[in-house]
Amino acid sequence: MNNLLQLKKINLKYQTGKDTIKVLQDIDLIIKQKETISIVGESGSGKTSLIMLIGGLEKVTSGKIYFQDQDITSLTEDEISEIRRKNIGIVFQSFYLIPNYTAVENVALTLELNKFEKPFDQAKELLDRFGLKNRLNNLPSQLSGGEQQRVAIARSIAMKPELILADEPTGNLDSENSKMISDILFNYVKEEGSSLILVTHDLKLANRAKKIIKLMDGKIV
Numbered sequence: 406m407n408n409l410l411q412l413k414k415i416n417l418k419y420q421t422g423k424d425t426i427k428v429l430q431d432i433d434l435i436i437k438q439k440e441t442i443s444i445v446g447e448s449g450s451g452k453t454s455l456i457m458l459i460g461g462l463e464k465v466t467s468g469k470i471y472f473q474d475q476d477i478t479s480l481t482e483d484e485i486s487e488i489r490r491k492n493i494g495i496v497f498q499s500f501y502l503i504p505n506y507t508a509v510e511n512v513a514l515t516l517e518l519n520k521f522e523k524p525f526d527q528a529k530e531l532l533d534r535f536g537l538k539n540r541l542n543n544l545p546s547q548l549s550g551g552e553q554q555r556v557a558i559a560r561s562i563a564m565k566p567e568l569i570l571a572d573e574p575t576g577n578l579d580s581e582n583s584k585m586i587s588d589i590l591f592n593y594v595k596e597e598g599s600s601l602i603l604v605t606h607d608l609k610l611a612n613r614a615k616k617i618i619k620l621m622d623g624k625i626v
């Protein structure tokens with residue numbers, strides 16, 4: 406197996422009243438194992454929609470998505486969730502941490518739900534690796550934006566997913582924190598051999614990926 410992910414002639418349309426909005430049109434894309442790809446394009450060009458489709462959080466209108474050679478567009482909601490849980494880590498612009506859980510609890514919960522042994526030890530190790538050794542027992546509200554995003558990334562990749570999807574992960578951060586977050590993501594995929602699909606407005610960040618694709622009005626240009 407060489408292709409981790411393959412998109413074949415993907416279309417996504419939304420129906421609002423009489424109007425049909427073509428959000429994505431005839432998207433073909435292949436992502437190999439260990440490959441890093443950036444997706445750039447103006448606001449509204451379909452970047453988030455594409456991430457949602459790949460993550461199985463949204464259904465295609467037509468076309469096929471193969472993950473590890475399995476057609477995920479034909480699966481049930483539960484089957485897709487199972488594949489996502491085990492293989493795909495998603496990082497959003499907003500962090501969505503559980504507000505009344507500490508940093509370490511936010512990460513450990515994911516590991517615990519997935520029946521990992523010693524979830525707290527593993528969570529601590531990961532947060533330590535991301536420079537948060539002294540923030541383990543802080544609540545999200547007590548952390549800076551950059552720190553919260555590091556916790557969110559730790560949580561998304563705690564399962565060691567084959568594929569990481571990051572939708573403008575530095576969109577809410579200043580340049581220093583953006584640099585730190587992008588270092589964390591790129592070092593991590595290099596060390597663990599995962600693939601990364603990164604949506605970003607930041608061309609410097611986009612350039613760190615092996616390939617850059619540009620979306621315009623729902624098409625790859």
Ligand SMILES: Nc1ncnc2c1ncn2[C@@H]1O[C@H](COP(=O)(O)OP(=O)(O)O)[C@@H](O)[C@H]1O
Pocket residue numbers: 419421426428446447448449450451452453454455
């Ligand atoms: N649930 C929805 N219903 C109708 N239109 C939507 C919906 N979600 C997204 N869109 C439209 O799809 C287009 C692409 O959106 P999006 O994927 O969020 O773009 P981007 O992430 O590149 O800014 C936009 O025109 C947006 O208004």
Ligand SMILES: [Mg+2]
Pocket residue numbers: 452453454
């Ligand atoms: Mg978006």
